[in-house]
Amino acid sequence: MSLLLLDMKTVISLLVIGNICTIILISAYSYQYNNRTVWTFVLGKLLQVIAFTMLLLRDILPFTLSVFLSNTSLLIGTMIECIALLMLLKCLTTTVKRTVFIVTLIGLFSFYSAILFYNFENVRIAVISITIFTLIIFPVYSFYQNRKTSILQYIMLILYSAIALSLMFRAYNALFISTDVTLFAENRYQTLAFLTRFIEMLVGSIGFILLAKEQTDIELTRMAMLDELTNIYNRRAFIQRANALIATELKRKKQLSFIIFDIDRFKGINDTYGHDIGDYILREISQLITNTLPKDSIFGRYGGDEFVILVPNCNRDNAKQLAEALRMAVLHHPFQYISTACTLSLGVATTEVITTISLDGLYKNADKALYHAKENGRNQVYAMSF
Incomplete structure (x- = not known):
């Protein structure tokens, strides 16, 4: 059969x-x-x-x-x-x-x-x-x-x-x-x-x-991998992705730029308008930055109102221009619920020596640059090379 x-x-x-x-x-x-x-x-x-x-x-x-x-x-x-x-x-x-x-x-x-x-x-x-x-x-x-x-x-x-x-x-x-x-x-x-x-x-x-x-x-x-509030990389995921990108760029002998920023007087926003409005500001800024960044960038939230960006194949001048564009995008954005302007201070660190670099080194130098931006009056970009 x-x-x-x-x-x-x-x-x-x-x-x-x-x-x-x-x-x-x-x-x-x-x-x-x-x-x-x-x-x-x-x-x-x-x-x-x-x-x-x-x-x-x-x-x-x-x-x-x-x-x-x-x-x-x-x-x-x-x-x-x-x-x-x-x-x-x-x-x-x-x-x-x-x-x-x-x-x-x-x-x-x-x-x-x-x-x-x-x-x-x-x-x-x-x-x-x-x-x-x-x-x-x-x-x-x-x-x-x-x-x-x-x-x-x-x-x-x-x-x-x-x-x-x-x-x-x-x-x-x-x-x-x-x-x-x-x-x-x-x-x-x-x-x-x-x-x-x-x-x-x-x-x-x-x-x-x-x-x-x-x-x-x-x-x-x-x-x-994603920060629950802002829907961008959380600290752990950012570190993993950034280390992998750094290793790739070192092999290609390309410059890297690291941008760190926070929101000026963010505690005052929370105290004045409440944490719900503060969360709204964080979400809005995250979306604005995401829409402005180059596609090959890595963007993450380190905690609170501190954000970090790693930009591959980017020299100091281009990184500074990018950071300025981010600052202006936030400055001119019509945020709801608040009556004052929302501003960013940004620190930029760019590698000059491309044979040895680490994420920790990039972060420390960008953090120093951010400190200078704060000391100089906030709402500005400070860039440095190392």
């Missing part, structure tokens, strides 16, 4: 058992996290279990009821699974969600119309296959857009693309090839179609959980 001639009840039973096991494992894994995206995926799988169970019970239940319930559950379950994937990929905009709902409603309407007016199994299969194909196109496109993010997403793109192609082949087979397409017919086309669903259930579920973990790891890494 050919490997592609399997008992269809056995294949569908495996789909039911596999989906139930998937639901149990994913639920156990996700219970402590209460992740809305994962629970959405579980709901989609649960509806698909109902759908395949109704298919198995077709000989027991009234035929029309079995067909109606199984295919309705299958379409809605697939829609919810696709929504969960889009949520995970952060691609579920209001427009996309509305479009997915509309596609599902059109599919259901077409299927019910086929039952009422043209109740042939090949037509019903074609309608369901084309609708599911259309739904799967949404996550396929999102995986395609994000394929460079990770190898896992690239594999998921290939998997769901293969599923989409198999669905179109099933629809074509149902409409144009004279093959028995009744549910329990034993032929290679039927077996291939349901084996594809089995592979999607198995690999797709594993891939989803791995993607969810990947996204969690990315978020944890981001939280560990």
Whole structure:
């Protein structure tokens, strides 16, 4: 007997058992996290279990009821699974969600119309296959857009693309090839179609959980590296990135400039307007500086209102011009909630000897320059080379 001639009840039973096991494992894994995206995926799988169970019970239940319930559950379950994937990929905009709902409603309407007016199994299969194909196109496109993010997403793109192609082949087979397409017919086309669903259930579920973990790891890494208030590098992350950049620039024998600044009389702002306004000022300034800096710069918050910047391949004059541009950007920014101008004092240190330099040396010299800027009256740039 050919490997592609399997008992269809056995294949569908495996789909039911596999989906139930998937639901149990994913639920156990996700219970402590209460992740809305994962629970959405579980709901989609649960509806698909109902759908395949109704298919198995077709000989027991009234035929029309079995067909109606199984295919309705299958379409809605697939829609919810696709929504969960889009949520995970952060691609579920209001427009996309509305479009997915509309596609599902059109599919259901077409299927019910086929039952009422043209109740042939090949037509019903074609309608369901084309609708599911259309739904799967949404996550396929999102995986395609994000394929460079990770190898896992690239594999998921290939998997769901293969599923989409198999669905179109099933629809074509149902409409144009004279093959028995009744549910329990034993032929290679039927077996291939349901084996594809089995592979999607198995690999797709594993891939989803791995993607969810990947996204969690990315978020944890981001939280560990970024300052919670200003969303720029925290001290630890800045030191790591800066040391790596210094090592690279030393090999290239390029100059480095280090800028350190703080907000003039920031304690007075906190005392006068409150710490909420002080936090607002820190966030606004961080965003202003980020938008002004060259892309290859490293910008971080050392603590309180003290910020540091490392600029590669930058001499003293260019660093001083950059620091002045930062000072002016903050000086002329219309801050809300405060009636006085907000100003910066900036110290700049640039390496002249490019064979030996350390982050600690850069910081100490920039800090000396900042001290001179403060002593000279604040709201200014002081630059030095060493």
